[in-house]
Amino acid sequence: MLKILIVVLLLAVLISLFSGLVFLIKDGGDKRRVMNSLAVRVGLSIALLAVLLLALWQGGIDLNPTPYGP
Numbered sequence: 001m002l003k004i005l006i007v008v009l010l011l012a013v014l015i016s017l018f019s020g021l022v023f024l025i026k027d028g029g030d031k032r033r034v035m036n037s038l039a040v041r042v043g044l045s046i047a048l049l050a051v052l053l054l055a056l057w058q059g060g061i062d063l064n065p066t067p068y069g070p
Contacts, residue, residue: 002051002060009048016041 020037027033055061 002055005051006048006055009044009051013041013044013048016044 016037020034020041023033023037052061056063
């Protein structure tokens with residue numbers, strides 16, 4: 001469940017990133033939609049970071065300090 005939430009938040013950040021690109025290309029002078037997309041992307045990134053830190057703190061995910069095993 002936790003990994004699904006992380007993937008969904010990451011996909012939402014990517015969708016917001018590309019929608020901001022489309023708004024930047026389409027709207028030449030109007031930057032309101034680009035700024036809203038940026039605000040959504042920053043909010044989603046903060047939520048993703050908070051979920052990751054909370055999962056790490058509660059033991060839902062583990063850090064792997066050595067990728068080569070024991």
